[in-house]
Amino acid sequence: GxxxxxxxxxxxxxxxxxxxxxxxxxxxxxxxxxxxxTGCHFVCSFCAINRQPLRCRSPQNIVDEMEQxxxxxxxxxxxxxxxxxxxNREIALKTCKExxxxxxxIEWSCRSRIDEVDEELLRQAYKAGCRRIYYGIESAxxxxxxxxxxxxxxxxITNAIALSRHF
Numbered sequence: 001g002x003x004x005x006x007x008x009x010x011x012x013x014x015x016x017x018x019x020x021x022x023x024x025x026x027x028x029x030x031x032x033x034x035x036x037x038t039g040c041h042f043v044c045s046f047c048a049i050n051r052q053p054l055r056c057r058s059p060q061n062i063v064d065e066m067e068q069x070x071x072x073x074x075x076x077x078x079x080x081x082x083x084x085x086x087x088n089r090e091i092a093l094k095t096c097k098e099x100x101x102x103x104x105x106i107e108w109s110c111r112s113r114i115d116e117v118d119e120e121l122l123r124q125a126y127k128a129g130c131r132r133i134y135y136g137i138e139s140a141x142x143x144x145x146x147x148x149x150x151x152x153x154x155x156x157i158t159n160a161i162a163l164s165r166h167f
Contacts, residue, residue, distance in 0.1 A: 027077060029077070034080055037088065044138075044149055056088050059095040060098065077106060092125075099129060100127055108129050109132035114161070115151070140157070
C-alpha cells in the first residue's frame with residue numbers, strides 16, 4: 001500500500017545553499033518549492049499523471065514545513081509545485097487558514113485547474129500569501145478542449161481569470 005504522505009520527512013534543506021535558488025518568476029529570497037499533493041483524478045488526454053491516485057498532505061503538515069522554511073532557512077517565497085493545489089478544496093482552504101493563523105509571511109504560487117477556484121478560496125489564498133496561480137488552460141478553443149478531454153468551458157476560463165484579478 002501507499003505510505004501516508006505526512007510520514008515522509010521534509011526535504012533536507014539544511015544541506016542546500018537556500019540563498020542561491022529562485023525561479024524565473026520568483027520575487028523574494030530565499031525561495032524553495034514544496035509539494036502539497038500528487039496525482040489527479042481528471043482524465044485530460046495529454047497528461048502524464050491523469051488517473052493517478054490523488055494523495056494529499058494534511059494542512060498541518062504542509063504549514064509545518066512552511067514554518068520550518070521560514071524560521072530555519074530564511075525562506076520568503078514558496079512555489080507549491082503540485083499538479084493542482086486546489087484539487088482538494090477542504091485541504092486547500094484549511095491550509096490557507098492555518099498559514100494565516102500562524103502569521104507566516106511567505107509569498108507563494110501554485111498551479112490549479114480553472115474549475116477548482118471560487119471567490120472564497122481565492123480570497124483566503126491571497127490573505128495567506130498567494131501571489132501567482134498558474135492555470136492549466138491549454139487552449140482557448142472549445143474544440144481543442146473537447147478533443148483533449150479537459151472538461152472545462154471557455155466561460156469557466158473567462159470567469160476564473162476575472163475572479164482571480166480581484167485579488
